[in-house]
Amino acid sequence: MLIIVGARTFVKNLWQGVHTCRRCLGRYPHDLQERTEWGTLFFVPIVPLRRERLLTCHHCGLVTKLSKTEAEQFLKP
Numbered sequence: 001m002l003i004i005v006g007a008r009t010f011v012k013n014l015w016q017g018v019h020t021c022r023r024c025l026g027r028y029p030h031d032l033q034e035r036t037e038w039g040t041l042f043f044v045p046i047v048p049l050r051r052e053r054l055l056t057c058h059h060c061g062l063v064t065k066l067s068k069t070e071a072e073q074f075l076k077p
């Protein structure tokens with residue numbers, strides 16, 4: 001029997017807004033995305049393998065990895 005396993009990445013937009021960039025040192029629009037890599041069986045996502053939260057500056061393109069706690073700070077009202 002042939003078993004097909006693989007991995008697939010899903011991207012979820014968590015937040016968009018103005019934030020102070022670490023490189024530009026100015027306040028510019030940023031995106032906060034959660035990228036989750038799933039292990040698949042017959043192309044169906046079964047188990048999450050890796051999850052990362054990335055903050056991207058629209059002005060300079062700097063991408064910063066955030067911890068879960070740091071990302072949650074952006075989601076508070």
Ligand SMILES: [Zn+2]
Nearest residue numbers: 021024057060
């Ligand atoms: Zn920047």
